[in-house]
Amino acid sequence: MSTLLPSGDFLCLWERHRSPYSWVSKELKPPEDDQGFTRDDKIPTFYRIYKRKSTEGFQSVPYVAALFSAMLWIYYAFLKSDAYFVIIINAIGCSIETIYIAMYIAYAPKKTRIHTAKLLLLLNLGVYPLIFLLTLFLAKGSNRVRVLGWVCATFSAIAYAAPLSIMRLVIRTKSVEFMPFYLSLFLSLSAIMWFCHGLLLKDFFIALPNILGLIFGVLQMVLYAIYKDTNVSEDRTVQGQRDNSITSIEAPIEVQQTECVV
Known part of the structure; x- marks a missing residue:
């Protein structure tokens, strides 16, 4: 799901100072609720973009990847008989990510705007319809669910790896300005909850990608601890x-x- 993946979330999008949210009570909720607060944690980032009328050093890749992933998981959930929450959460996620991307494009420099638009068209209007048509006509019954599950898990892993560019930037500049701690923390919590959710439902296509999500979330927090005082x-x-x-x-x-x- 979109924050099944970083959605990062966890390439993507990030700022240095964040107001602490009341995440303790949310941590105890079911995985489908955990999707929400991972997405809400992006709000201060986009408020900063709106206020400064500039995308600064923020990147669009995590948001485009999250939208693409959410669309895939909605399709996957429709093929399952007991995945209503997956549909609802990812439908909300698609709406939120669309707003984020629209705002990003509005305030991004021309070159970045064109790059984001091309990536958006390639993934969401090119690759997604292709996957939909191929699985619809070339796979039947349980095979379709299995094939689509592997596709979703693969792109979930890719989306979780989207923040690697941000981590590289942190190491190079020794600054965590665009990698807030709370987003990394929520990414890790979300990955843990979705992993448990997948195990309980015996849906390993949901569980497996979140192992990678947890690893990247922990690595981001380690980097934050190293460079937070810089x-x-x-x-x-x-x-x-x-x-x-x-x-x-x-x-x-x-x-x-x-x-x-x-």
Whole structure:
């Protein structure tokens, strides 16, 4: 499902400072509810984009991948007899991801906007209809569910790997500005819950991709723990340089005033 995958979520989209949400009670809810708070955790990121009228260093790949994944899981759920929550959650996910992508395109630079539009057309209007038609006409009955299950699991794993570019950026810049801790935490919790959900239903196509999701979620939190103080130290250094420059400017002024009084 879309946050079956990072949806990341967990390439994608991210900012440095987040207000802590009340996730403790949500953590105890069923997996279908867990989808919601993973998506809601993106809201501050897009509020920042809206407020600054710029996508800054945020990337569109995780959101496009999440939309594509949600569409696949809806198709998969329709072929199952007991997957109503999967349909509902991913339908909501498709709506939310569509809004995110539309806002991203609205404020992205021209080159990024074109790249995002091409990726969107390729996956959601090209690959998805192709998968739908091939599984509809070339596979029958339980074979169709099995084939589509492997397709969904594969793309779920790819979507979970989408934030690798963000992790590489964190290592290169030693900054977690675009990789918030809470999104990584919720990604890990969501992966755990969906893994358990898949095991309970004996649906390994749901369970297996979330092992990868948990691994990437934990790795992101480890990176955050390593580099979380980098921005603070840099800000303090810059502030210290500014304070020193102000002091050096004010000192001669005081000397001049003293000499004039004398």
